[in-house]
Amino acid sequence: MSLRIYNTLTRQKDEFTPLEPGKVSMYVCGPTVYDRAHIGHAMSSLVFDIVRRYLEFRGFTVRHVMNYTDVDDKIIIRANHEKRDPLALAEEYIDEYMQHIEDLNILPSTVFPRATEEIDEILNMTARLVDDDMAYAAEGDVYYRVERKDDYGKLSGRKLEDMQAGARIDVDERKQHPMDFVLWKSAKPDEPSWKSPWGPGRPGWHIECSAMALHHLGQQIDIHGGGNDLVFPHHENEIAQTESITGQTFARYWMHNGMLQLSGEKMSKSIGNLITIEEFLEKNESAVIRMLVLNSNYRHPLTYNDKVVEQAAKGLERLRSALRPALPKAAGANQKTLSALQASLDTLEENFIAAMDDDFNSAAALAVLFDMVKRINAARDAAATTAELQPAQSKLEALAAVLGLKLEQATVAVDPQPYLHLFEQMNSQASVQISLENSEPPTIITALLKLRDQFRSDKQWQQSDDIRDELASLGVLVEDSAKGSSWRWSN
Numbered sequence: 001m002s003l004r005i006y007n008t009l010t011r012q013k014d015e016f017t018p019l020e021p022g023k024v025s026m027y028v029c030g031p032t033v034y035d036r037a038h039i040g041h042a043m044s045s046l047v048f049d050i051v052r053r054y055l056e057f058r059g060f061t062v063r064h065v066m067n068y069t070d071v072d073d074k075i076i077i078r079a080n081h082e083k084r085d086p087l088a089l090a091e092e093y094i095d096e097y098m099q100h101i102e103d104l105n106i107l108p109s110t111v112f113p114r115a116t117e118e119i120d121e122i123l124n125m126t127a128r129l130v131d132d133d134m135a136y137a138a139e140g141d142v143y144y145r146v147e148r149k150d151d152y153g154k155l156s157g158r159k160l161e162d163m164q165a166g167a168r169i170d171v172d173e174r175k176q177h178p179m180d181f182v183l184w185k186s187a188k189p190d191e192p193s194w195k196s197p198w199g200p201g202r203p204g205w206h207i208e209c210s211a212m213a214l215h216h217l218g219q220q221i222d223i224h225g226g227g228n229d230l231v232f233p234h235h236e237n238e239i240a241q242t243e244s245i246t247g248q249t250f251a252r253y254w255m256h257n258g259m260l261q262l263s264g265e266k267m268s269k270s271i272g273n274l275i276t277i278e279e280f281l282e283k284n285e286s287a288v289i290r291m292l293v294l295n296s297n298y299r300h301p302l303t304y305n306d307k308v309v310e311q312a313a314k315g316l317e318r319l320r321s322a323l324r325p326a327l328p329k330a331a332g333a334n335q336k337t338l339s340a341l342q343a344s345l346d347t348l349e350e351n352f353i354a355a356m357d358d359d360f361n362s363a364a365a366l367a368v369l370f371d372m373v374k375r376i377n378a379a380r381d382a383a384a385t386t387a388e389l390q391p392a393q394s395k396l397e398a399l400a401a402v403l404g405l406k407l408e409q410a411t412v413a414v415d416p417q418p419y420l421h422l423f424e425q426m427n428s429q430a431s432v433q434i435s436l437e438n439s440e441p442p443t444i445i446t447a448l449l450k451l452r453d454q455f456r457s458d459k460q461w462q463q464s465d466d467i468r469d470e471l472a473s474l475g476v477l478v479e480d481s482a483k484g485s486s487w488r489w490s491n
Contacts (some may be wrong), residue, residue, distance in 0.1 A: 003058065003357045005223075006299060008231060008254040009155055013359055018255065024060045025217040026052065027251070028232070029209060029226035030112075032069040033093035033442040037100060038274040039289060039304065040227075040260040043228055047257040047298045049106040049404055052335050054356050057402045065216045066109040067209060068094050070116050071192055086192055087116065100277045104286045105404055112358045117204055118280045119194050121211040122203045124251070125169070125185045125245060126196075134244045138174035140186025140199040146179045149240045155254060156232035170201050183207045206237040210296050211429045214242065215248075224251035229259055250480040258301045266301075276302070284309065290404055294362040315366070319400060320407050321488075322373040322395050326386045328449075328484035334382035336459050341384070345392045350398050362403060372396050381481060415476075419444040422470050426451050431458055445476055452478075 003016040016298070018024050028048045031041050045066075052062050055138075056335045069075075070090035079086035101108060115122070126142055135144045146152050153161055154452035163179050182204040187193035213221055226235065235254065257486040259266040262273045263320045280289060291312035296302045333341075344395040348368065355364035376392050397407050419441050429432050432449050437443055448467050455463040 003253065004359055005253050006251075008098060008228075008256050008361045009251075011157075013245050014253065018060065019220055019252065022060060024055050024062045024223065026055075026062060026064045026223040026225065027209070027213045027217055027220040027221055028064070028066045028109075028224075029230055030066040030068050031073050031093075031097060032074060033090045033097065034072065034075040035093065036276045036278065037093070037097050038276050039280050041097075041279050042100065042104060042224075042280075043260045043293055043302060044227050044257050044287055045101065045106050046104065046293045046404075048255075050290075050294070050362060051223070051255070051360055052297075053402055053404055054360060058353075063217065064107075064109045065079075065111045065113065065212065068097075068112060068114045068115045069205065069208065070094065072115075072205065078190055080190075096127045103281060104277070104289070105406065107404075111216050115208040117176070117191075118208060118211050118215060119203070122184075122207050123194075125214065126207060126242070129183065129241060130246055132244065135183055136176065137198045138355060139199060140196055141174065141182055142184040142185055143175055144179070144237070144241055144244075145176065146240065147177050147246060152240050153236065154238050155239055158232060158236075159213050161310055167244050181206060181233065183241070206234055207241060209234070210242040210250075213238075216247075217491055218322070219246040220248050221251050221299075223253045225255040225257070228256035228449075232257055235425055236348055241428075257298045258296075259305050260302050260306050262294050271273050271415075284313065285316070287405055288313045289317055291383075294364060294405075295404055298360060298362070315370075316405070319369060319373055319396075319405065322376040322396055322409055323364055324380065324486055324488060326380060326384060326389055327486060328453075330380075330383045333379050333382040333388060335384040337379050338383065338388060341375045341379045341388075341392055342414075344372050346397060348372055348395055349394075349399065356402075357415040358398060366401065367400075369396060369399060416441050416444060422467070422474075423448055423451070426455075426463060426467055429460075429463055430454055444473065449478070449487060452485065 004013040005016050006012070007014045023361050026048070028044075030045075031037055048064075048066075052064050057302040068090070071086065071165055075090050076086045079089045084090070098112075105443075126135065126436060129144060132139065132140060133145075134148050135142055139335060146160060146233070153163070160179060184196060184198060184207070185201050185204055186198070187202065191202065193202055194310070213224070223233065224238075231254075239250050241348050265273055288309060290306060292304075293302070295315065350364050350369045355361045355368055358364065371394060371395065376396065400407050420439060423436070423444050426448065432454060434447060434450055434454075448471065452464050452467045454468070455461075471478055471487070474488070475490050476487050476490060478485055478487050
């Protein structure tokens with residue numbers, strides 16, 4: 001069994017063979033930091049976090065680079081509008097995105113390079129392209145000659161002679177070909193700039209990623225990732241300028257995630273149909289958006305609306321349901337149930353790997369985990385003990401963690417007083433009073449369930465219902481079965 005990755009360059013699923021056995025180099029284009037990040041940015045970061053986690057699960061050591069574009073026309077325009085320093089504005093949004101990475105349980109990249117910290121690398125690369133006559137200077141700007149790259153357009157499948165028709169091309173008589181793109185931009189008044197052989201200026205967008213990839217990963221890399229809106233011109237131009245210098249294939253596998261869509265349109269700042277990461281996290285647990293991504297094919301557009309968010313939240317809760325403890329009176333499941341549970345456990349990891357090896361098919365991998373959940377919950381309902389449930393629960397939790405999902409019940413910080421008050425009130429009405437071991441809410445809730453069992457045995461149905469209803473109002477769901485009652489937090 002081997003991992004196969006859909007490669008935009010070859011337009012097929014290719015067997016993954018890294019340049020160096022056991023090691024993977026991966027470069028992912030990060031955000032241009034001129035505004036608050038939206039959940040479309042989160043989607044891309046989550047996709048490649050899942051890719052990285054799975055590669056590491058499969059035994060690879062991954063060197064992961066994600067850049068920040070911290071000098072750009074959009075940043076400068078925004079800063080001028082707000083009468084702020086452009087670099088300070090970019091720094092603020094970088095800090096915010098770094099916090100989002102932590103909030104979303106995304107593994108931090110090995111390196112987070114920034115364009116402004118790579119100026120020397122960018123200048124050196126640009127100078128080499130000029131020296132090799134692959135680029136030319138024009139009034140302080142430097143342009144790459146697309147006609148000199150015989151296979152320009154190989155990533156996007158476009159032919160150079162066809163590109164001008166219907167393309168958005170700036171009218172610039174200094175260009176020797178309309179598709180030539182800028183490597184170095186001459187400085188305008190009150191813009192950030194650096195000294196160069198061609199005069200003060202700043203990097204073009206495309207050159208920064210090539211320079212950072214060469215600097216931090218070397219002349220060839222295994223995986224280059226980003227949104228599919230970057231295939232052309234950004235990634236196409238990265239290939240051209242990098243391979244013109246190295247004479248080697250730049251990236252062996254090009255991976256592109258689909259766009260997040262709201263109301264049928266790509267989510268973008270220019271359209272204004274945005275939901276920021278902060279806005280999402282104010283209403284939802286961070287794992288919900290990861291579930292949303294996992295439930296889809298990473299290469300396809302992902303529709304975002306309240307319904308799909310609700311479905312993702314329910315899916316997460318379904319996975320977590322498998323980790324609930326055995327029922328209070330569990331005496332052990334029958335052999336048929338235990339055999340079915342063991343059979344699923346025996347093939348769980350194999351089936352999970354088979355799904356993920358097929359171009360990181362996370363939706364199929366989730367289906368494997370959900371089948372395990374079904375078996376675990378059936379065994380619990382059939383009176384399986386903690387010892388009988390634990391091996392399957394542990395394996396499920398471990399494989400969910402490969403996808404970046406935390407299934408353990410989150411610690412809920414709650415005031416114990418409402419639970420103590422309810423316990424004291426109900427304990428005074430019971431035929432036999434019980435004592436508390438401590439005043440932690442989980443302990444109090446467990447004691448309340450014991451009282452509830454007692455009320456039910458005494459046919460005091462109203463008191464039993466009162467405990468259930470009061471706990472529900474406090475965010476605790478009580479679930480009854482023939483083998484006893486269990487509880488869980490409702491959020």
